[in-house]
Amino acid sequence: MRFMALLKADKDTETGVPPSAELIAAMGKYNEELAKAGVLLAAEGLQPSSKGAHQILRRQAHRH
Numbered sequence: 001m002r003f004m005a006l007l008k009a010d011k012d013t014e015t016g017v018p019p020s021a022e023l024i025a026a027m028g029k030y031n032e033e034l035a036k037a038g039v040l041l042a043a044e045g046l047q048p049s050s051k052g053a054h055q056i057l058r059r060q061a062h063r064h
Contacts, residue, residue: 014050 005027007013019027034040 007019018024031040031043
């Protein structure tokens with residue numbers, strides 16, 4: 001099973017302002033605990049959504 005931790009987008013995350021030192025320290029401690037437990041697969045960062053592509057997926061009802 002895989003999990004992803006995200007920060008909710010706001011004006012700071014969308015303009016590339018990095019997280020506070022306290023948040024980075026807490027995330028580092030959490031990642032260390034996951035690594036020690038043998039469950040951490042990766043810890044890459046993500047880019048602001050303003051740098052990415054947007055997709056809208058529409059689900060069509062199946063007709064029988």
